[in-house]
Amino acid sequence: MLRFWANVIGNQLVWLCAVIGAGHGLRWPALVAAAVYVGSQLAQSAQPSVELKLMLVAIGCGLVVDGLAGASGWVLYAAGNDSAWIAPVWILALWAAFAMTLTVSFAVLQRHLVVAAMVGLLLAPLAYLSAARGWSSVVFATPQWRGVLLLGLGWAIALPVLAACARHWQTRAVPLATLAPGDTR
Secondary structure (H helix, E strand, O other), rough: HHHHHHHHHHHHHHHHHHHHHHOOOOOOOHHHHHHHHHHHHHOOOOOOOOHHHHHHHHHHHHEEEHHHHHHHOEEEEOOOOOOOOOHHHHEEEEEEHHHHHOOOOOOOHHHOOOHHHHHHHHHHHHHHHHHHHHHOOOEEEOOHHHHHHHHHHHHHHHHHHHHHHHHHHHHHHOOOHHOOOOOOO
């Protein structure tokens, strides 16, 4: 239970560092917070290779989802890059940190991909809206609903993909300690 709460609270602290930092034009708070959090989660993980693969896929999802959102002009990121097509590094740090939740606090989504899609569609945009209203780290062009919908649809696709990857890789990765003598699976 302690790992669950450390996973949830740690991820939220990364989010706060990232959006507050970006709102002040800084990228490094997200990178430092995500590095500490990801490192701590990898150290506690029974299958760090699964976590690392999830992190790479999540960063890829972030490049696509937030890259498209930025390129559309409907979502503008503080502390962004010169090219709107490339998601800001602080956003990618958030995706990397979020990947660490897929086998712990959001593990339930592995068995419920429709729920994962709904969480992505409805709850992910709320995080962006909070970042926009609370710290101005994200700005939505008028009318706001276009950027919110674009991010929601992106997350509605990305989150089930990530949950399915987590499920697949966890079932394939059998810890050596659980193998019987002579079993080489």
